[in-house]
Amino acid sequence: MDPSFLVILAVALGALWLMSNRTRKQQRAASEFRNNLVAGDEVMTASGLLGTVVDVEDDVITLESAPGTHTRWIRAAIAKKIEPTVEDSTDVDDSEIDDDEVHDAVADADRTGRANDDVIDVPDDLSSLPPARKDGEPDTK
Template identity: 75%
Template sequence: MELLIIMAIALGALWLMSSRTRKQQRAAQEFRNNLEPGDEVMTASGLLGTVVDVEDDVITLESSPGAHTRWIRAAIAKKIEPPVDEIDDADESEYEDELEDEDDVVDDADRISHANDDVIDVPDDLSSMPPVRKDGEPDSK
């Protein structure tokens, strides 16, 4: 009796996992079947490009202007949504408040010049790091 219960639970778990996998495969196939020129996509190998042409099972992608490559439909992993430029209203109002005190007008040049104000300088090697003592603590000479 106990063996039957264990087998039933195992079969149920296998069925649930396989149904989830089938559902994901169907969704991926539907996505690939609905590709149209102009869609931004990423291949399974990580190449980003724009769909230029769709012919049966061959998708032509443009990765840079004039560079066309042909891919099989199954190699397309996902659609990339174009980035949307959103401005955080809280950050912008805080920045504008600072400039209002100076009676300046905020323009793109001001924003660009202040973009790197909070940049942290990180060394690209360990030569500037203090040596480590044998007990694992940094040496504080």
Template identity: 45%
Template sequence: MNNLLLPLLLLLVVAVPLVMGTRKQKKQQAAQQEMQNSIAPGDRVMTTSGLYGTVADTSSETTIDIEIAPGVVTTWLRLAVREKVEPTVEGEENEGAAETEVADVESAPETSASSSEAPAQESISAEDKQTSGAQVAPPLEHGKK
């Protein structure tokens, strides 16, 4: 009896976590499959590569069309969709940012030197950006020396 107890106990110690791990993995795969099958036009999604977009068309069984910018629609495999993303409400987000900004301004001590220099630097950089325009780097030429 003692000869069988040790191998049986060792088998239980190894087998139980293995079985529990595969059950958890199967549940996660089933949830992912259900999410991918429930995608509908208008849903905000994130792909496995981190690209956010809005689902435009789901008529195919294997692919979906995702609008990544206004008027830019790309075709993706359904399996590339990682998760549905809840759209953020701009009013709530802006209110929180405005309250934080007001609190930071009120709590920050003012010094005469830094407060007089900061607006001048901001206006100069804004003017430079407007007058200079965007700078475009020349294309890379690979393989040429």
């Protein structure tokens, strides 16, 4: 038997073991997550439905996707938990804002915004429109 064949075989078996070990860890984590679901958790199903867990009974999870709309899902269909978004509530004191800085920033944004605009002529009244036809058909000119 060739020693290089044994080395290739050992590397292949090691790679298979590492891949299966990683897969088992992911499956274990997903199973643990699904077993710890409680009412009030926001989750996403494997098909992409977002909802809030209302009830957990054995292998059936009841989700509320819209107020008053309840659907039942098997536990394995829940893909992940959605963490609630936290709004950044940084309060800025008005005395800290310099009026000159605000004016300069607005002027710079306006100047750069207008630099790439095409000129569009928009009439301010209906005088440039052709007169309506009397028979009610649209004008095909």
